[in-house]
Amino acid sequence: MNDEHKQYIVNNELMDREHRVLIDILVRLNDGKDVTFIIFDLLKYSNEHFAHEEELMTSSDYPMNESHTKQHRWFVARILRVIKSKTYNAADVRSFLYMWLLNHINVCDRDLAEHIKSRSENERTS
Ligand SMILES: [Fe+2]
Numbered sequence: 181m182n183d184e185h186k187q188y189i190v191n192n193e194l195m196d197r198e199h200r201v202l203i204d205i206l207v208r209l210n211d212g213k214d215v216t217f218i219i220f221d222l223l224k225y226s227n228e229h230f231a232h233e234e235e236l237m238t239s240s241d242y243p244m245n246e247s248h249t250k251q252h253r254w255f256v257a258r259i260l261r262v263i264k265s266k267t268y269n270a271a272d273v274r275s276f277l278y279m280w281l282l283n284h285i286n287v288c289d290r291d292l293a294e295h296i297k298s299r300s301e302n303e304r305t306s
């Protein structure tokens with residue numbers, strides 16, 4: 181695991197494992213080759229990952245479920261817009277994807293992971 185991955189750790193096994201895959205897809209954008217192909221990969225994997233997180237939110241009665249899910253939908257719509265536009269600037273797309281994911285993982289996903297952890301701790305002590 182390198183530093184790139186470490187800053188995204190939220191201490192939830194499933195989320196961290198899937199975030200690592202997402203980050204690896206983003207890293208592939210750095211060499212500037214097959215950008216459209218990689219963006220399709222990102223779209224596909226994001227959809228899978230978001231569905232898993234949304235299951236976690238539902239099963240743990242996460243109070244921010246709605247706003248968190250909205251962010252996922254917005255991101256998917258944004259990637260679809262990029263794909264449809266065809267004339268995008270690869271560097272702009274890359275920096276947008278990095279910024280969005282970094283921010284989303286560090287704020288929203290981290291909050292969800294903490295909620296899940298505190299819930300399981302409460303269940304263990306009650
Ligand atoms: Fe996530």
Ligand SMILES: [Fe+2]
Nearest residue numbers: 233284288289
């Ligand atoms: Fe998320």
